[in-house]
Amino acid sequence: MIPLSLGEIAEIVGGKAEGDSSVTVTAPAVLDSRQAEPGSLFVAFAGEHADGHNYAERAGRAGAVAVLGSRPTPLPTVVVEDVQTALQMLAAHVVAQLRDGLTVVGVTGSQGKTGTKDLLAAVLSGTGPTVATVGSLNNELGVPLTMLRAQAATRFLVLEMGARHVGDIAELTGLVAPDIAIVLNVGLAHLGEFGSRAAIARTKGELVQGLAPGGTAVLNADDPAVAAMRALTDGPVLTFGRAAHADVRALDLALDRLGRPSCTLRTLATSAHLALPLVGAHQTLNASAAAAAALAAGVPLDLATAALTTASLSPWRMEPRDLACGATLLNDSYNANPDSTRAALDALAAIRGRRRIAVLGEMLELGDDSEAEHRAVGAYAAARADVVAAVGEAARPIAAGAGERAMILPDNDAAVDWLRDHIAAGDVVLVKASRGAHLDEVAAALA
Secondary structure (H helix, E strand, O other): OOOEEHHHHHHHHOOEEEOOOOOEEOOOEEOOHHHOOOOOEEEOOEOOOOEHHHHHHHHHHHOOOEEEEOOOOOOOEEEOOOHHHHHHHHHHHHHHHHHHHOEEEEEEOOOOHHHHHHHHHHHHHOOOOEEEOOOOOOOOOHHHHHHOOOOOOOOEEEEEOOOOOOOHHHHHHOOOOOOEEEEOOOOOOOHHHHOOHHHHHHHHHHHHHOOOOOOEEEEEOOOHHHHHHHHHOOOOEEEEEOOOOOOEEEEEEEEOOOOOEEEEEEOOOOEEEEEOOOOOOOHHHHHHHHHHHHHHOOOOHHHHHHHHOOOOOOOOOOEEEEOOOOOEEEEOOOOOOHHHHHHHHHHHHHOOOOOEEEEEOOOOOOHHHHHHHHHHHHHHHHOOOOEEEEEOHHHHHHHHHHHHHEEEEOOHHHHHHHHHHHOOOOOEEEEEOOHHHOOHHHHHHHO
């Protein structure tokens, strides 16, 4: 964050400075008092179950010098009526001060956002100082928090942008208009919240509509709903994917014995071989998106592919781990929807092993289609795994779809017990569900 005094912050957000207004914030803003560091701004929300203002002193002991909140605290505090709005105003102001030397990239899609963001950040960081979303902090709080990590030396700001309602991404681009907008796909994630796939497409398109003047849209040539977003901008468009007309085309896909993909990325001008250290053929689509965005940012294809060969993903995204028993764990437990679960199951099927075991939990926010989608995923899993373990009552339709290869485990503890008793050397175990199912607990217990 650029240095700002408490008084300056109060003026920017229209708040009142309580305490020493000369105190200067020099470090990022945080919502969690445990994440505070010397010079940081602690943002306090009064929630239903906890009041952040009560943790101001703890944040101060960790190094926070000031608070943004709705009432005074023991630390110097900017008091505002609406903390979320004030946080967003502050973030918009900070990035506006840095805009001349800063390239802003927005990334959205029904799945693959975090992986693509991670890959692009790896590429851009080799060219200049880069700030990117941590994990999947991609909402109305996560985006401004990421923006506030930008400093005078920052050259690239990569913002993952998520949504659950029409208008959510437009709100985020209202804080900062991206120079490059990546749209990966239009799938079924959060279908229950949006109501229709058309509403999902409209919302993802808000990122393209929110581009800065002259900004570049980077669109998936393989997804008709995304390719159609070309009509939403008068600016330049770059496409990626496996389609023959893609500007950055992934060709000659191959997988090694661990399911790690390699391919050729080709443009009209050049081509480069790419071998990813990641699991799953679907990673090549994310890599081609990152390469296309890198081209839009001025990074040549050969430098982009070189950086991609050593890139890593955020935790719990197709994260392989060798277990003490000799089995391999694929921890993809951060989140799930039907499309991302199919991609993970394809990755599981591509790995050579004694048995392939898919441990699957509920996929949330699918609305009226939930039972049908769970059944369909179960059938898909049965064609790719030797055992399909459905965890929890809400995952029972997965077992119904999987038929004879299915088993039902009532909860996470039962899943851990069964896996400990049954997996052996050479087995490959995929763990995947929506975040609310907490299957990360199963993965952690095995590891």
